[in-house]
Structure formats: C-alpha cells, structure tokens
Amino acid sequence: RPIDNGTIDLEWCTQAETPAGKVGCCPPRSTTSVVDFVHNTQLPSRLRQPVHLLSSDYIAKYIRAYELMKALPPDDPRNFDQQANVHCAYCDGAFLYANSTERLHIHRNWFFFPWHRWFLYFHERILASLIEDDTFALPFWNWDNQSASDPLPNVIPQMYLTNPVLFDDFRNPDHFPPRLADLNFVPGDGAPISDSKQREENNALMYKQLVNARTTRLFYGKEYHPGDSKPDGLGTIESAPHNTVHKWTGSSGKPHFEDMGVFYSAARDPIFYPHHANLDRLWTVWKTLPRNRKGPFRPRRDYKDPDWLNATFLFYDEKRRLVRVRVRDALKTEQLGYRYQDIHNAWVTARP
Numbered sequence: 111r112p113i114d115n116g117t118i119d120l121e122w123c124t125q126a127e128t129p130a131g132k133v134g135c136c137p138p139r140s141t142t143s144v145v146d147f148v149h150n151t152q153l154p155s156r157l158r159q160p161v162h163l164l165s166s167d168y169i170a171k172y173i174r175a176y177e178l179m180k181a182l183p184p185d186d187p188r189n190f191d192q193q194a195n196v197h198c199a200y201c202d203g204a205f206l207y208a209n210s211t212e213r214l215h216i217h218r219n220w221f222f223f224p225w226h227r228w229f230l231y232f233h234e235r236i237l238a239s240l241i242e243d244d245t246f247a248l249p250f251w252n253w254d255n256q257s258a259s260d261p262l263p264n265v266i267p268q269m270y271l272t273n274p275v276l277f278d279d280f281r282n283p284d285h286f287p288p289r290l291a292d293l294n295f296v297p298g299d300g301a302p303i304s305d306s307k308q309r310e311e312n313n314a315l316m317y318k319q320l321v322n323a324r325t326t327r328l329f330y331g332k333e334y335h336p337g338d339s340k341p342d343g344l345g346t347i348e349s350a351p352h353n354t355v356h357k358w359t360g361s362s363g364k365p366h367f368e369d370m371g372v373f374y375s376a377a378r379d380p381i382f383y384p385h386h387a388n389l390d391r392l393w394t395v396w397k398t399l400p401r402n403r404k405g406p407f408r409p410r411r412d413y414k415d416p417d418w419l420n421a422t423f424l425f426y427d428e429k430r431r432l433v434r435v436r437v438r439d440a441l442k443t444e445q446l447g448y449r450y451q452d453i454h455n456a457w458v459t460a461r462p
C-alpha cells in the first residue's frame with residue numbers, strides 16, 4: 111500500500127454522482143506543483159467564538175470577508191462557489207481513493223472529522239487573507255446549547271438571515287427563529303413539540319451521541335481502506351446532529367432539501383461553515399471526556415491505523431497553492447493555530 115494512501119489525483123476528477131444526478135464540481139487545475147502542508151508557527155493564534163456572542167465589529171469583518179470571497183473570479187479556487195464545490199467533489203465521489211478503482215467518500219466513515227477540519231482550516235485562512243487579518247477565525251453555531259433563559263444559540267443566527275451575503279434562498283422558513291433547532295430532525299415526523307420538550311430531547315441526544323460514544327469507532331465512524339466500496343459506517347455525531355441539522359436547515363420544498371440537506375449543495379449555504387465549526391468543536395469536547403465510566407480517567411483514543419493517520423487530501427490555500435495535508439496533522443487544533451472559546455456544555459453532565 112502506498113504511504114500516501116488518501117492521495118487524490120486532480121487530473122482524474124470526474125463529475126460527482128449525486129442524488130440530483132451528475133454534477134460538475136471538480137476544482138480548477140493547478141498551474142503549480144503540490145506542496146506538502148507544514149504547520150505555520152508564524153500565525154497568531156485564533157479564537158473561534160459562538161455566533162450568538164459575536165461583537166458587531168466582528169460581524170462587519172466577517173461579512174466583508176464573504177463579500178470579497180464571493181466577488182473573486184469564478185475560476186479562482188478561493189471563490190465561494192469553488193469552496194462549495196470542494197465539498198461536493200469529496201463527498202460525491204469525484205476522486206478515486208488512492209490507487210484503487212473505488213471512488214473516495216469522506217462521509218459515513220473515519221474521514222468525517224479530519225476532512226472537515228481541514229476544509230474549514232483552509233476556508234478560514236482564505237477569508238483571513240482576503241481581509242488581511244491573520245487573527246480572523248470562523249465562528250461556530252452553538253446549536254447544542256439549550257438554555258431556557260437564552261434561546262439564541264439554538265435558533266438560526268440572525269446574521270445569516272438579515273445579511274444578503276450570508277443569506278441563502280434554499281432554507282426552510284418554518285425553521286426560522288424563534289423555532290428551536292431539532293437536533294434529531296426527521297422530515298415529516300409529526301407536529302413541532304414545545305420548546306421545553308425540544309430542549310430536553312436535544313440534551314438527551316447530545317449525551318447519547320457524544321458522552322456515550324466512548325469508543326473510537328462509535329465516535330469517528332468505521333475504518334475505510336483503499337479498495338473498500340462505498341462506506342456505510344457513520345459515527346454517532348455524523349448521523350445526528352450533523353445530518354439532521356443539515357436536513358432541518360435545507361428547504362423542504364426542494365427535492366433533496368437543498369441547499370443544506372444534501373452534500374453537493376450544502377456548502378453553498380454560508381451557514382454550512384458555522385455548523386461545521388460547531389461539529390469540529392464537539393470533536394475537541396469528545397477528547398476531554400473519559401473513555402471509562404468508573405475509575406481513574408482514561409482518555410478517549412484516536413485511530414492508530416496508518417491508513418487513517420497517513421491519508422492525504424488536497425486543498426487550495428489562501429495563496430492558491432495546492433497543498434497536500436495528512437489526517438495526522440489535523441488531530442490538534444492548537445497545532446493548527448486555533449482554539450474554541452470555552453462554553454459550558456450543560457448536556458455533558460445531564461445524563462437523561
């Protein structure tokens with residue numbers, strides 16, 4: 111097996127196979143050669159904050175960054191639509207997995223957390239460079255935070271509704287504020303429940319999906335090796351709240367709950383990024399919890415399999431260089447230069 115077992119070949123990229131048919135979302139060809147990722151120790155450390163606590167200065171900066179990203183030429187890999195295409199290409203099999211003849215998928219398997227961390231890392235760096243502010247960090251949508259006195263974390267944040275640059279037409283208006291997010295949403299699953307019941311169910315779900323997912327396989331998703339056919343071993347959090355909040359946000363009037371409700375279009379909605387920043391944060395929370403139920407603290411474990419650690423992906427960076435990254439370099443956010451603002455995760459101790 112090649113060491114670079116996740117390497118994809120951009121030259122090979124084909125149309126993605128999506129529930130909506132074939133979609134062209136291959137990235138532009140690179141004119142320079144691929145560089146290997148090295149952690150940049152020159153950058154200031156960045157703090158990712160919850161959307162509902164952002165200052166108006168930060169919001170203005172954030173909107174400016176997206177205006178600039180959307181105004182880039184359509185074939186610039188840093189352009190907003192190109193960013194959405196990166197997600198489409200990796201999610202719907204536009205590439206082959208290593209030297210196999212099978213298409214690569216980064217959902218429903220052990221690549222879910224590390225791949226999305228890398229995707230957000232480069233997305234954040236591109237936004238930062240467009241506004242020339244290396245302290246810039248993506249915010250997170252803190253939908254797991256259920257407080258009766260402050261419903262703000264758990265509704266669609268206002269800035270994604272009121273600013274044209276952050277708005278998206280394909281969303282479900284029935285789910286706009288004050289409706290609380292249903293973290294275990296199933297389309298067509300009966301009438302909405304009361305807010306207090308919703309909070310209770312959301313907390314119980316978080317406990318089950320994250321606190322109770324003690325093993326590597328339950329949390330990360332199953333092993334997925336070159337040559338394996340389409341994976342179907344999704345981890346607890348990927349299943350819900352990840353998939354469920356995607357579907358909850360997308361338009362129920364569209365065949366596949368576009369934009370957020372289906373892979374090929376999900377990242378066309380700017381709310382994709384704070385949604386995934388929260389999932390990335392939950393990964394850091396998972397790592398702080400004990401593996402055992404009783405006795406002295408035993409840490410939760412990452413996969414040790416070289417097919418996971420050495421798997422590589424390609425992303426365009428803020429300088430339009432094509433960068434090869436490895437899963438092993440994504441395991442610590444501090445190494446990547448960012449951390450999450452400390453939030454009280456009430457559900458951690460709220461055993462249902």
Ligand code: C2O
Pocket residue numbers: 197201217226352356376386
């Ligand atoms: Cu790659 Cu939330 O999907």
